[in-house]
Amino acid sequence: MTLSKLLAKDNNFAMGIFFIGALTSACVLSTVWQHWDWLSSKLTRLTTTTTRAPQTDDDERTEEVEEEVTDEQQQAEQDAKEKSAPPVHLRILQAFSPQRTWRLLVSLEDQDIDFPLIHLLRILATFMVYVNLKFIMAGHLPLTNRDAFVGTVNRYWSLPYRLPLLPSDLLLLLLSGFLNANQLSHQMEATCRLSFVRNVATKACRYVPTILAVLGFQTWILPHLGTGPLWQLLVAENARLCEENMWRSALSMQNTADMEDMCSPFTVQLSLDLQLYFLGALIVWLYFTDPEAGFFLCGAFHAMSVAVRYSRTQREHLAPSLFHGLHVNKFYRTANLIYTSPITRATSYLLGIGAALLFRSESGVFRIPTRFKRAGWALAVLALAWCLWSPAAGLTSKYVYKSTDAAAYLAWSPLILGLAICWMILIAPLDKSIVQRFPHIARPVVLLSRLEIPLQLASYVVVLWTTASVKEPHQFLMSDLINLQEIACICYFNFSGPLLTQSKDKDGAADDASMEESTELKSDSPEPTDSIWPSESDPEDEKSSE
Incomplete structure (x- = not known):
């Protein structure tokens, strides 16, 4: 056609x-x-x-002098135009300038340059989101050596990608809360007031057009760019969900729908960021007007968030990590009750706000004795180790789910790991001087950090595209989890165009040996123990392969 x-x-x-x-x-x-x-x-x-007509040498010299004068006048006029505020329609037109956008993205003069570690953490979180998405999408691939795939992803190095709280909650929301509180504090110190409506409008105008552009591409253009056995299951179904729920994205209300009904699940981070921004602005305003009320409100929300996470996990038998034998219904229920709820995700955002206010109150200088710094770093390392080691038992096929252990981990891990990350941001020996000494290295890092949201949106589109384009069975390779061509395509998707920009899976049954062993130790989960990625192939697949 x-x-x-x-x-x-x-x-x-x-x-x-x-x-x-x-x-x-x-x-x-x-x-x-x-x-x-x-x-x-x-x-x-x-x-x-x-x-x-032809001119003499004297005329040419006179003309050269006049041209130099006119060039200086034009430069002066241009500088005067830049200093004067242009009309609204010209400012809207200037917002689409690629040169202006590029200059702002690589600028080393903004407030976020004071915290180089934040940019490194945002790049790490973006990469973890990509690998986590590849980890989930790999369950749809027609692999001929599924046993090798299960054995590979059951190793300890895959644990950071099995915990959605790490990249999505602790790194993204915490860093966003820190930067937003630092900006709002600077505005309060300069003007003694908050332009709340203007700040919210600016934040929405920065994210919503990009989301709608990418969702429009997924809905109306991507379905016509390929074919394959998985194309209708993944791309066509994703386009249908986008068309039904695009109004939620336009209003930053993606988390009002269930995770299985979202066409781009990672956009829920933006809606949570915008919704928690209201709470952050209130706490910052109370900190400058009534510090006691602000401290009480922040502590009350912390306690409420921990209690809600614990009670929901204990009552609904939720899973904090993707373990072998996890039923897909439990995965979606955990996403709907924990990851898309503002009250359960408020802990990390509030920790970022508290760290930013502490930094502003101390003027960025913390006079802590050396022995206490060493103790603080030791506790931070122990917190990181506990948050990564505690769910490691879920990697084995003999793992037995206990709702009490899952509730304790989901309730306290955001608080413990968030405190460790805040300590690193405040105490790490990284400041603006490092950026000024190595500008050529700092500019690419800052650029990738500021393109965090477009990179995540592009990651979902590219991974969905490549997964749905598979047309025949193949053997599992490490490139199925980390594909350099996909990473290059994601970067090209952001820089080449003007945008700067799940379906449920129930494949097979669990291993017979693990089923026999699970009869001895029974899990308290009400869910069946069907695996998302079974280690055995179906009889129909074996017949077709023969």
Whole structure:
């Protein structure tokens, strides 16, 4: 089918192409407007040189002097235009300028440059989100050596990617709360008030257009870019969910739907960030007006968040990690009751706010004796080790689920690990001087850190695309979890275009040996022990392979 026929047949596809063309045109117009003075001077010189008569040497020298004067005048006029505030329609047009966007992304003068460790942690969290997504999507692949796949992902190195709290909650929400509180504190110190509506509008305008652009691409354009046995199951179903729930993304209310009904599950982070921003702004305002009330409110929300996580996990038998034998219903119920709830995710965000306020109150200087610093680093390392070692028992096939242990881990791990990360941010010997000494290394790091949200959105699109494009069984390789071509495609997706931008799986049954051993130690979970990635192939698959 030709492109013209497809455009005439599918109105949504035509509308998606139209919006991409309009966005590209806006970028071109913004670039032309930004360099209009230079272009007009070149056009004027071109038209005058074709019509004027030959000149003597004295005339040419006089003209050169006049050109130098006019260039200085034009430069002065351009500087005056930049200093004066342009009208609203010109500011909207300038927002689409690729050159201006690039200059802001690689700038080393913003407030976040004071915390280089935050940029490194955000890049680490983005990479963990990518591998976690690959880990989940690998269950859809038609692997001929599924036993080797199960054996590979059951090793200890895969544990950080089995814990969705690590990249999504503790690193992303905590760092976001820290940066937001630092910005709001600076605004309160400068003006003694908060422009709350303006801040919320700026935050929404920064995220919502990018989300809608990527979701529009998933909904109207991606289904026409490939075929395969998994294409209808993954891409077409994802497009249907996007079309039904796009209004939630436009209102930053993605977490009002269940995780299995989300077309891009990682966008729930943005809705939680925006919703918790209201709580963060209230706490920062109370810190400057009534510190006791702010401290009481922050402590009350901490206690409430821990209690809700513990009670929900104990009552609903939720799972903090992806372990061998986890039923898919338990995975989605954990996501719906823990990961998409603002009250259960408030701990890390509040820890980031508290760390930022402590940093502002001490002016960034912590006079702590050396022995106490060593003790603090030792406790931080122990906290990291406990949060990674405690769920390690779920890697073995003999693991027996206990709701009490899961509830204790889900309740306290965000608080313990969040305190360790806050200690690292505040005490680590990394400051702005390192950025100034190594600007060529700092600019790529800062660029990737500031593109955190577009990179996560692009990761879901690229991983979904590559997984759905598989058309025949193949052997499992490490590239199925970490694919350099996909990483390069994700970066190209962000830098080449003008955007800067699950279905349930019940494959097979568990191993017979593990089923016999599980009869001796019974789990207190009400769920069956069907595995997400079974180690045995189905009889139908064996017949087809023969």
